[in-house]
Amino acid sequence: MxxxxxxARACGPLELLVIQPTPFCNLDCSYCYLPDRLNKKRMSLEVxxxxxxxxxESDIVDGPFTVVWHAGEPMxxxxxxxxxxxxxxxxxNRRRIPVTHSFQTNGTLLDEEWCDLIKENDLRxxxxxxxxxxxxxxxxxxxRGAGTHERVMAGVAQLQRNQVPxxxxxxxxxxxxxxxxxxxxxxxxxxxxxVGFNIEEIEGPNERSSLSAAGAEARYRRFxxxxxxxxxxxxxxxxxxxxxxxxxxxxxxxxxxxxxxxENTPLVILSVNSDGDFSSFSPELLGLxxxxxxxxxxxxxxxxxxxQAVDTAGFRKLAGDISAGVDRCRLTCEYFGFCGGGAPVxxxxxxxxxxxxxxxxxxxxxxxxxxxxxxKLEHGVPPKACDGSSGPGARAASPGSV
Amino acid sequence: MQLRAGFTFTVAARFYSDRSWVExxxxxxxxxxxxxGVFPRQDWRRLTSGERAILVAExxxxxxxxxxxxxxxxxxxxxxxLRDGWWVVAEDVGSPEGNAAEYERFVVxxxxxxxxxxxxxxxxxxxxxxxxxxxxxxxxxDDAGRRLGVSPDSRSGSHDRLVAAINLGDELSxxxxxxxxxxxxxxxxxxxxxxxxxxxxxxxxxxSDFPTYPLVRVGLAPCEGLWLPESAIVWHGDTRGKQxxxxxxxxxxxxxxxxxxxx
Numbered sequence: 202m203x204x205x206x207x208x209a210r211a212c213g214p215l216e217l218l219v220i221q222p223t224p225f226c227n228l229d230c231s232y233c234y235l236p237d238r239l240n241k242k243r244m245s246l247e248v249x250x251x252x253x254x255x256x257x258e259s260d261i262v263d264g265p266f267t268v269v270w271h272a273g274e275p276m277x278x279x280x281x282x283x284x285x286x287x288x289x290x291x292x293x294n295r296r297r298i299p300v301t302h303s304f305q306t307n308g309t310l311l312d313e314e315w316c317d318l319i320k321e322n323d324l325r326x327x328x329x330x331x332x333x334x335x336x337x338x339x340x341x342x343x344x345r346g347a348g349t350h351e352r353v354m355a356g357v358a359q360l361q362r363n364q365v366p367x368x369x370x371x372x373x374x375x376x377x378x379x380x381x382x383x384x385x386x387x388x389x390x391x392x393x394x395x396v397g398f399n400i401e402e403i404e405g406p407n408e409r410s411s412l413s414a415a416g417a418e419a420r421y422r423r424f425x426x427x428x429x430x431x432x433x434x435x436x437x438x439x440x441x442x443x444x445x446x447x448x449x450x451x452x453x454x455x456x457x458x459x460x461x462x463x464e465n466t467p468l469v470i471l472s473v474n475s476d477g478d479f480s481s482f483s484p485e486l487l488g489l490x491x492x493x494x495x496x497x498x499x500x501x502x503x504x505x506x507x508x509q510a511v512d513t514a515g516f517r518k519l520a521g522d523i524s525a526g527v528d529r530c531r532l533t534c535e536y537f538g539f540c541g542g543g544a545p546v547x548x549x550x551x552x553x554x555x556x557x558x559x560x561x562x563x564x565x566x567x568x569x570x571x572x573x574x575x576x577k578l579e580h581g582v583p584p585k586a587c588d589g590s591s592g593p594g595a596r597a598a599s600p601g602s603v
Numbered sequence: 604m605q606l607r608a609g610f611t612f613t614v615a616a617r618f619y620s621d622r623s624w625v626e627x628x629x630x631x632x633x634x635x636x637x638x639x640g641v642f643p644r645q646d647w648r649r650l651t652s653g654e655r656a657i658l659v660a661e662x663x664x665x666x667x668x669x670x671x672x673x674x675x676x677x678x679x680x681x682x683x684x685l686r687d688g689w690w691v692v693a694e695d696v697g698s699p700e701g702n703a704a705e706y707e708r709f710v711v712x713x714x715x716x717x718x719x720x721x722x723x724x725x726x727x728x729x730x731x732x733x734x735x736x737x738x739x740x741x742x743x744x745d746d747a748g749r750r751l752g753v754s755p756d757s758r759s760g761s762h763d764r765l766v767a768a769i770n771l772g773d774e775l776s777x778x779x780x781x782x783x784x785x786x787x788x789x790x791x792x793x794x795x796x797x798x799x800x801x802x803x804x805x806x807x808x809x810x811s812d813f814p815t816y817p818l819v820r821v822g823l824a825p826c827e828g829l830w831l832p833e834s835a836i837v838w839h840g841d842t843r844g845k846q847x848x849x850x851x852x853x854x855x856x857x858x859x860x861x862x863x864x865x866x
Contacts, residue, residue: 335619379617382682382716389684427719436684 212468212511213261219472219484220244220252221272222282228274228307228349231340232372234404235272236488243278244475249286251502252473253293259507261468265299267325272472272487276310280318287322301325305370307341309349311356316363326367327397328357332384336377357391368395368442375401375411378420385431388439397442398425400565404485404550413561421565425573433586447570448584450539462541465527467511467520477502479510482523483546491549494519522555530558540567604633604815606657607791609783612821613660615677615830616670617720624659625649627678627822633815640752641810642740643779643818643839658782658819671723676780676821677830681716681769686826688712689732689771689852706732713769713852722830725766725856732771732852737845753781753810753818753839755802756831763855764835769828772850778829779820781806781837802835828852 222244224237256262268290270283283302290300303325311328319326330353331337338348360367371377371384388396400421401410412421425443432439463469464483472487473479478498480487486497497519499510510516527542534540540563545555547562578584612628614620628650634641650658660675671677688709695702710730717724735742743751756765770776783791785802788809794800800808809816818839821829831838842849 335621379720380619382684382719383619386682386684423719430715431684436687 212466213259214263215256215259215261215266215468215471216463217470217484218252218256218266218268219272219470219487220249220268220270221472221474221487222270222275222278222286223475224273224488225277226274226307227277227309227343229342229344230307231342232374232401232407232410234402234407234485236405238273242475243282244477246282246285246289248475248477248502250289250293251477252479253290255502255507256471257293257295257298261471261507262296262298265301267301267303269303269305269484271305272474272484274307274310275304276306276315280314283318283322303327305329306356307349308353308356311359313359313363316359316365319360319365320363326360326365327370328353328360328367329370329372330354330357331371331374332377332380333387336380336384339376340372340374354391357393361392366395368397368440369393370397370399372399372401373412373421373424375414375417375420378417378424381424381427381431385428385435385439389435389437392437393439394437395440400562402547402550402562403560404546405489410561412565418564418569422569422573425570426576429573429577433582443566443570444574447539447567447574451571451574451578452584453538462544464544464546465523465542467516468507471507473502479507482519483544485546486549489546489549519555525556526554526558529556533558536563536568536571539571543567604813604817606630606654606817607783607787608657609787610674610676610780610832610836611660611672611782612658612676612678612819613672615679615720615722618677618679620678620680620827622824622827624655628655628658629820629822630654630817631820633813633817634753634810636810636814639750640754641807641814642752643820643841645843647820670721671830673834674784674832675830676782676832676836678821678823679720679722679767679828679830681713681826681828683826685709685713685716686771689850693850722767723833724854725764727857728766729763729855729857730852731855732850735840735842735849735851737842737847737849739842742840742842742849742851751839753779753806753837755806755835755837763857764833765831765838765853766856767828767830767854768823769852769854770823770825770850771852772847773825774845774847774849775825776823776845776849776851777820777841777843778823779818779839779841781809781816782819783809783816784832784834784836802837806837 223242224235224240226235226238229238287302294300302322305327306329308328308330318324331341334348334350337350337353341349343349377384388394401412403410411417428441429444432441432444467481470484471479471481472484474487478501480497480499490496495515499516523545526545526548530540530542531537543558543560543563547560548555548557551560612624629647630650631648632644632646635644692702692705692709695705713730714724733742741750741752745751768778785805788805792805792808792812823829
């Protein structure tokens with residue numbers, strides 16, 4: 202549910218805290234939405250301490266949440282940084298709220314020391330790889346334009362040798378849509394059974410998507426249908442985030458008559474950059490520039506509490522416009538019950554306004570997937586085969602692959 | 604004798620191969636004849652750059668609109684999990700009924716894959732799994748049980764055109780083809796359309812008149828296949844140099860007899 206102009210205090214509870222330890226990334230993937238990837242500044246421990254203090258003192262934390270270290274390659278900072286970070290989080294967490302720390306990494310910097318840190322702290326790890334080398338290396342490159350597949354898979358092998366569980370995020374571009382079997386075969390060959398598919402989104406500096414091309418939607422539908430069959434009935438059963446979450450949205454039987462989404466509700470997601478500036482709603486808004494919305498920043502942890510941040514005209518405008526877009530979706534879209542109103546950053550990036558409706562992202566990542574899963578159910582595939590999770594929006598929103 | 608333009612080799616649209624054409628293609632010095640027929644000479648060598656330019660078409664295409672051109676011999680790859688499906692059949696030495704059901708599952712899975720890739724499957728087709736011992740100089744046998752040399756895929760009086768061949772074994776397999784179709788052979792034989800002969804006879808005359816015209820040998824790694832042009836192609840198979848049995852799935856187009864009874 203969105204927040205109206207009148208009720209800016211309907212915020213949280215916090216489910217996802219996205220922290221940008223550094224904007225820097227050692228890779229230069231062509232479709233990346235992050236705007237400042239060459240900037241090597243890093244979050245100081247003082248700022249980090251203030252982040253955790255602000256979060257735990259606020260009234261938006263009343264249950265478990267996940268901290269995602271992201272929005273730059275988190276592993277360019279050493280494990281020692283994170284040991285100190287986890288210690289700061291624990292000291293601020295007086296109510297002993299369960300907190301899961303999660304890394305979304307390009308995998309190129311994984312080594313034994315990282316594996317030790319991951320195991321000691323029970324971290325969740327997501328590795329970004331776009332399937333076999335011939336697909337991965339088209340877009341996921343070093344700054345010199347070289348492919349990265351070999352290095353990523355060395356990182357994956359490192360995790361597997363250390364028996365560290367992980368999931369994979371694969372970005373689908375137009376070229377990938379011809380290759381569901383090859384992508385599945387790649388996962389099977391490397392023992393990868395927990396995957397998520399991001400689409401190449403129009404966001405930030407990525408102003409075009411190959412998936413906007415004529416015919417791409419139909420091909421995406423065929424890809425997803427085929428991959429569903431492979432993942433469900435193939436040699437290696439796979440957990441696919443998109444199928445799980447879509448089935449959950451179809452089977453949702455919550456008390457409310459509309460599903461809620463993390464990205465549309467203020468302070469369910471809190472994103473903090475390396476300077477301590479913070480935003481909410483879609484994590485990808487952090488770092489985008491906007492004259493109308495003050496670069497989407499709600500404040501800085503040094504000077505502003507989370508509650509103070511939402512009690513401003515700037516926040517009310519942002520929240521009100523996002524809420525208006527959700528209302529517009531509710532009135533016009535037959536898929537609203539499976540979706541809850543779309544992702545604000547995609548509306549802003551594609552349509553130029555939060556107060557808008559359909560996007561490429563929602564056509565592919567919501568509508569097509571709902572159609573595919575419904576088709577499978579109608580053809581007799583039992584819901585259990587789709588392995589749904591506990592409800593729509595229950596999985597943490599993916600801020601995109603690194 | 605020099606290669607002439609005819610069929611070209613390519614990687615099929617919506618497929619990818621990381622093997623180079625240098626690795627994959629060889630040519631020889633033509634054919635040698637014996638009482639059984641004409642067979643490829645064994646003086647295989649790598650292509651020159653000029654020969655590669657004649658034989659190899661442009662980069663593979665993607666997207667739903669890309670299609671195989673009529674005069675292309677296209678390399679494609681089936682995923683390992685499909686090949687594994689065949690070996691489940693091969694290793695199931697239980698009841699014939701169980702084996703047949705597994706084989707049908709394998710064929711259906713292969714068809715679904717080929718359909719997804721939008722390969723031009725004929726309306727009716729037949730899947731023949733052919734296993735040949737290593738070390739044979741010919742793998743094709745005619746109806747009388749005689750070895751067939753280099754000859755057209757369509758047997759006289761038969762309509763089952765060879766559509767594709769897929770290597771399901773564990774070693775490299777080879778198919779040898781003449782890169783010229785019926786039209787090119789007739790042009791070289793200086794035949795007018797009024798004299799048009801069936802392809803069987805035309806290919807015999809061709810090899811008689813041009814025994815040193817090079818043949819092209821295509822190496823197929825495990826899981827690789829060759830999709831053949833719709834017009835008849837002259838080809839040969841052998842298992843020379845292999846240590847393991849040669850396991851090839853042949854897909855043939857079937858046509859119903861003209862007077863098929865539906866009763």
